[in-house]
Amino acid sequence: MNDLTCIIIGGGHAGLGALKAMKDTTRNMANGRRIRFVLFDKQLGHVRKVLLFRPAASGEGIMVPWKRWHSEGIEFVQGTVKSVESGKKLIRYTDAQGCDAQMSYDLLVVTVGSIVRRPDPDQGGIAMTDPQAAAHIRERWRANLRKAAGESNLEERKRLMTITVAGAGISGIETSAELALAMQREAVALGLRSSDISVYLLNAQERLFPEAPEKVGRKLDQTLSECGVTVLHGRKAMREEAGVVKLNIGGCLAAGLCIWTIGLIPNPVLRGMGLPLTPDGQVLVDECYRVQGMPGVYSIGDCARIVDPRTGKADQMTCKEGGLQATRLGKIVMADLKGRPAPIHESVMDVFCIGMGESRGLLWARKWGLDIIITGKLAWKAKKLAWDLASTLR
Numbered sequence: 001m002n003d004l005t006c007i008i009i010g011g012g013h014a015g016l017g018a019l020k021a022m023k024d025t026t027r028n029m030a031n032g033r034r035i036r037f038v039l040f041d042k043q044l045g046h047v048r049k050v051l052l053f054r055p056a057a058s059g060e061g062i063m064v065p066w067k068r069w070h071s072e073g074i075e076f077v078q079g080t081v082k083s084v085e086s087g088k089k090l091i092r093y094t095d096a097q098g099c100d101a102q103m104s105y106d107l108l109v110v111t112v113g114s115i116v117r118r119p120d121p122d123q124g125g126i127a128m129t130d131p132q133a134a135a136h137i138r139e140r141w142r143a144n145l146r147k148a149a150g151e152s153n154l155e156e157r158k159r160l161m162t163i164t165v166a167g168a169g170i171s172g173i174e175t176s177a178e179l180a181l182a183m184q185r186e187a188v189a190l191g192l193r194s195s196d197i198s199v200y201l202l203n204a205q206e207r208l209f210p211e212a213p214e215k216v217g218r219k220l221d222q223t224l225s226e227c228g229v230t231v232l233h234g235r236k237a238m239r240e241e242a243g244v245v246k247l248n249i250g251g252c253l254a255a256g257l258c259i260w261t262i263g264l265i266p267n268p269v270l271r272g273m274g275l276p277l278t279p280d281g282q283v284l285v286d287e288c289y290r291v292q293g294m295p296g297v298y299s300i301g302d303c304a305r306i307v308d309p310r311t312g313k314a315d316q317m318t319c320k321e322g323g324l325q326a327t328r329l330g331k332i333v334m335a336d337l338k339g340r341p342a343p344i345h346e347s348v349m350d351v352f353c354i355g356m357g358e359s360r361g362l363l364w365a366r367k368w369g370l371d372i373i374i375t376g377k378l379a380w381k382a383k384k385l386a387w388d389l390a391s392t393l394r
């Protein structure tokens with residue numbers, strides 16, 4: 001009997017999770033047919049997007065070659081998928097050589113994720129969009145510190161030793177903490193005073209992490225301050241020009257670099273893929289992640305609009321949510337193949353873990369109306385574990 005081809009488009013956190021879950025539940029077999037898994041991604045390897053601040057701060061690489069996940073029954077194709085033709089059950093893609101090609105599927109999982117939101121080009125600064133942009137950020141702040149070491153004008157030296165991070169979600173918090181610590185280390189190596197490093201985190205809200213109790217916001221503020229980050233609440237960056245960041249409430253900050261970390265939007269590639277989308281550009285799926293009107297096609301992760309049918313609550317764009325969807329998807333696909341009732345989506349409990357440089361972290365969970373808060377080394381260890389689990393490295 002012919003193999004059953006299951007294509008996964010996108011080897012990000014959700015795509016790798018889906019691959020693992022489907023392999024584990026099916027053991028590469030369904031109804032007497034061998035399942036051939038084919039993972040498509042436009043990149044050379046898996047980008048650990050949750051660690052995007054690492055190339056910006058320490059220069060650490062965050063791409064893991066696909067061979068790390070190689071095992072029997074899995075193929076990797078480097079290619080950019082352009083469209084899905086559900087009538088013919090095939091995908092069209094451009095391969096690594098730039099040639100157009102197509103491949104037929106029996107099952108298809110769309111996990112093309114999200115992209116980091118960019119400000120308008122005239123707003124200046126650098127958006128931390130991908131590993132290349134992150135590496136550019138590192139080059140820029142290191143060059144500024146080298147200039148600062150030879151600068152006699154105190155005001156200019158201070159400006160060169162200052163960074164503004166605009167956007168105080170998890171990525172802004174983690175980025176500002178890791179940058180402050182990395183810049184302090186570099187300053188010492190260059191004979192500058194580490195205490196002269198300034199990192200401002202601009203938070204549009206009145207406190208950090210408003211979805212959690214006030215206590216969590218206060219603890220985050222305190223930990224960031226220990227790292228050398230000053231959080232400015234109720235302030236947004238409007239634009240950066242010639243080393244000056246203009247603020248929404250008037251006034252400005254002199255900074256050698258302005259970094260934007262202003263959230264995620266669904267991958268714009270979805271607009272041309274031929275899948276049904278919400279007005280915001282996420283794939284429309286049912287409570288079992290099946291794409292509407294497309295038999296055998298599923299979608300999870302940041303690119304899909306996934307709603308708990310009991311509560312009406314939509315999942316956020318996070319790895320935690322994508323990971324749990326992936327685990328459930330394995331069972332759903334198996335059930336659909338066997339013609340059995342499939343499990344339906346349930347939203348997860350509130351739990352967030354934030355890392356703020358070595359040995360510093362904060363974990364907050366809410367269960368049965370109780371708030372659980374863990375800080376320090378234990379929270380940092382939990383965060384490291386979460387990063388590894390998100391990339392199925394454990």
Ligand SMILES: Cc1cc2nc3c(=O)[nH]c(=O)nc-3n(C[C@H](O)[C@H](O)[C@H](O)COP(=O)(O)OP(=O)(O)OC[C@H]3O[C@@H](n4cnc5c(N)ncnc54)[C@H](O)[C@@H]3O)c2cc1C
Nearest residue numbers: 010012013014041042081113114171301302317318319320
């Ligand atoms: C700096 C930062 C920090 C974050 N921190 C956290 C955190 O602490 N906790 C948390 O839960 N979440 C965090 N997130 C969010 C988290 O990264 C996303 O929720 C997660 O990456 C979503 O996974 P995904 O697989 O759906 O999408 P993605 O990770 O975006 O993966 C999509 C994959 O699809 C591939 N792809 C895209 N288009 C195509 C195409 N046309 N053809 C082929 N392949 C394609 C991409 O190359 C990529 O590999 C953070 C995000 C950022 C940017």
